[in-house]
Amino acid sequence: MLALNGGRLIDGTGGPPLPNATVVLNDQGRIESVGPQGSMALPPNCRVIDITGRTLLPGLIDCHDHLTSFGYDLMGRWGQTEPRSTRTLRVANVMEETLLSGYTAIRDCGWLDVGYKQAVDQGLVPGPRLRIATSPLSPTQGTQNRSSPSGHNQPASANPNLPKGIADGRSEVRAMVREVVRVGADFIKFFNTGFGRETQNGTTRSYTPEETRALVDEAHIHGKTVACHALGGPGLRAAIEAGVDSIEHGCLLGLDPDLLKMMADNGSYLVPTFTVFTFHAAQGNPHAQTESHEFRQQHIETVQQAMKAGVRVVAGTDAGGWEHGNNAKELELLVAAGMTPMQSLIAATGWASDCLGLEKSIGTVEPGKLADVIVVDGDPLTDITVLQNQQKISLVIKDGQVYLDRLSGSD
Numbered sequence: 001m002l003a004l005n006g007g008r009l010i011d012g013t014g015g016p017p018l019p020n021a022t023v024v025l026n027d028q029g030r031i032e033s034v035g036p037q038g039s040m041a042l043p044p045n046c047r048v049i050d051i052t053g054r055t056l057l058p059g060l061i062d063c064h065d066h067l068t069s070f071g072y073d074l075m076g077r078w079g080q081t082e083p084r085s086t087r088t089l090r091v092a093n094v095m096e097e098t099l100l101s102g103y104t105a106i107r108d109c110g111w112l113d114v115g116y117k118q119a120v121d122q123g124l125v126p127g128p129r130l131r132i133a134t135s136p137l138s139p140t141q142g143t144q145n146r147s148s149p150s151g152h153n154q155p156a157s158a159n160p161n162l163p164k165g166i167a168d169g170r171s172e173v174r175a176m177v178r179e180v181v182r183v184g185a186d187f188i189k190f191f192n193t194g195f196g197r198e199t200q201n202g203t204t205r206s207y208t209p210e211e212t213r214a215l216v217d218e219a220h221i222h223g224k225t226v227a228c229h230a231l232g233g234p235g236l237r238a239a240i241e242a243g244v245d246s247i248e249h250g251c252l253l254g255l256d257p258d259l260l261k262m263m264a265d266n267g268s269y270l271v272p273t274f275t276v277f278t279f280h281a282a283q284g285n286p287h288a289q290t291e292s293h294e295f296r297q298q299h300i301e302t303v304q305q306a307m308k309a310g311v312r313v314v315a316g317t318d319a320g321g322w323e324h325g326n327n328a329k330e331l332e333l334l335v336a337a338g339m340t341p342m343q344s345l346i347a348a349t350g351w352a353s354d355c356l357g358l359e360k361s362i363g364t365v366e367p368g369k370l371a372d373v374i375v376v377d378g379d380p381l382t383d384i385t386v387l388q389n390q391q392k393i394s395l396v397i398k399d400g401q402v403y404l405d406r407l408s409g410s411d
Helices: 084-100 114-121 169-182 209-221 233-242 257-266 274-283 286-309 329-336 341-347 350-356 384-388
Strands: 002-009 018-025 031-036 047-050 055-058 060-065 103-108 129-132 187-191 225-230 246-249 269-271 373-376 393-398 401-405
Touching: 002 373, 060 269, 060 350, 084 103, 084 114, 084 393, 084 401, 103 350, 103 393, 114 129, 169 187, 169 209, 187 209, 209 225, 209 233, 225 233, 233 246, 233 257, 257 286, 269 286, 269 350, 274 286, 274 329, 329 341, 329 384, 341 350, 341 384
Parallel strands: 002 047, 002 055, 060 103, 103 129, 187 225, 225 246, 246 269
Antiparallel strands: 002 018, 018 031, 055 373, 373 393, 393 401
């Protein structure tokens, strides 16, 4: 057993921090007990690590990542810039880097196949706990069906575990949902607006309301939640009215207060992904830069309105378009948008685990839950940016296994 002793506990529930806490992890990879220091007898032969002056939190969760993506160049997105073996090892390196930054769970919203999840689960490579969408869905001419400047279409995937994802009409959409489920998707992701393209901007609808309803219905039949990329306009409305479980981005959502109420009533999540829009505003293509600047203030107001309406806002970066390994930047941006530091932490822990469908296992520091915890040298409630400092991440534990330990010798 392992006892983490004397630190400040932020447990992910939103309750007040517990100073001078003790958290005991058992040999089965779960949290055994939680309480004030000295309030419990430690088991014999229990290893004790002194974390006085530091903060213990649940492992952080990114609700929108793309671990196999490295920028927006189409050839790179299509896997045409390097041998597949090189890309596989590059992704494995990113998974380890992400874990060591304190992120013990990731919801990957596209193009990560089930083999990576199996490799992590089997201990072949270190990485976060993964929930994967495999191939996102879009119609012809949608995000999954882009053409190069020369007019070439995206090549058919050589990976049988990543269907192409292009489907038109209700029958094709239902069939593609079934295909994505077959190859191991934990949830269904689809694009219902564009972004950053002359022909597909943030309010351009992708699927008809009838197609959208068919997609969501088929996913729910198979017990899968649905994440929808939608920024605004009729595509956003169609998705929410169809009952999607989360809206990814949702920059213009606040322009339609009735949709916020509908999301709150349905228990849907909003994943604003401020980080990627910060990137687009500075370094995106001209269309993406223009839209990012136009949407910025409304995006901030949308998050504020969503919180007031009772919509659960969760943290997701859309990493892969911009960079990997600094996922905690999103928490800083959520605070800048009006969240308290505690709310931003809940958005990356307790509420985030709900969004992943793993609320019974992770997301909070409570007895019986899996031992996914981190220790940071500092207090994120007074400085949320401390979570971005890799040298301040003192301890990373997932499933009770220690992956990073900067405290050896202090116990």
